[in-house]
């Protein structure tokens with residue numbers, strides 16, 4: 001049963017109250033509808049559209065919102081005001097007046113003290129939990145490492161649930177839900193962890209259902225790189241984009257793609273296993289048991305082995321930041337390894353670009369520590385590998401080295417679910 005002091009029905013009711021209007025299930029059209037769409041369903045769709053534009057644009061005046069949605073200001077005010085009255089949105093500080101003068105416009109944005117979302121980053125060796133406000137601010141963080149000698153899944157489940165319980169207990173309002181970004185393969189329909197190569201104990205763990213049972217909150221579980229993408233889409237560098245991709249590198253390698261305004265998951269979340277696309281037929285064996293996966297040549301394991309062979313200092317803990325520092329210090333073997341690592345990362349990006357043409361690619365994880373020098377090298381190799389074509393200019397940008405984007409993305413998973421947005 002529930003052990004956080006609230007009954008599940010209480011916490012669910014409280015958590016959803018802040019956006020009750022948006023979640024009026026009776027008003028939501030389901031599947032094929034008979035007859036006409038009710039006016040309340042139209043109102044719900046209009047609110048969703050305005051909130052999506054607001055997320056895309058950031059803090060925005062009513063006049064700008066009206067222009068983007070293509071309606072008049074009175075209509076926008078009719079949609080915005082109830083959300084301000086509910087405490088979901090607030091009026092920000094006035095924007096500077098335009099040259100033409102007139103009353104300074106006040107931008108509308110999400111209220112910092114609206115009900116937060118509980119976000120969880122679950123990796124093979126640890127859990128990191130926090131609260132995320134609707135404007136993306138992260139508060140109340142808690143972390144726990146998994147015991148290295150764990151023999152049953154309970155030994156991992158305990159720190160996961162304890163960390164979440166601790167975070168929820170510090171929420172100023174009951175959260176809207178729990179979003180989990182998890183390393184490994186996820187069945188996103190069931191919220192179940194299918195497999196984690198580095199933490200086999202977690203295989204088959206029905207995390208989403210367990211979270212809802214224990215805490216009485218909506219729970220969404222998704223693959224870590226997809227959560228990064230959702231974080232960039234809602235709160236970061238991918239805001240407002242119709243096409244982009246994210247790539248995460250580090251101990252493992254993964255990616256996610258957003259095409260024509262939709263996150264592509266594949267059936268039950270089975271798509272997007274970019275780290276295990278093949279780049280070398282009969283290449284080195286991968287942790288997944290196959291040979292020549294992209295992950296075998298563009299992760300820290302490869303980099304550390306090659307650093308060892310090149311006789312570089314700190315080879316066992318080599319990462320992109322250290323490698324760039326060595327190269328900039330004049331070590332020619334470090335510069336050579338840096339270029340090969342950049343090319344290996346670029347190979348998978350080139351394959352992705354050739355297949356899907358996301359054109360805008362955000363790099364997360366270890367490579368971010370390599371800064372502009374590594375980014376420039378990766379971008380140069382990608383351009384060499386991918387022929388230019390109309391509409392095909394490729395932008396590579398650095399995302400987040402830390403957990404921030406993944407935690408915000410985990411929160412974004414819940415937002416997408418609750419507001420029935422297009423993600």
Ligand SMILES: [Zn+2]
Nearest residue numbers: 276286288293
């Ligand atoms: Zn593999």
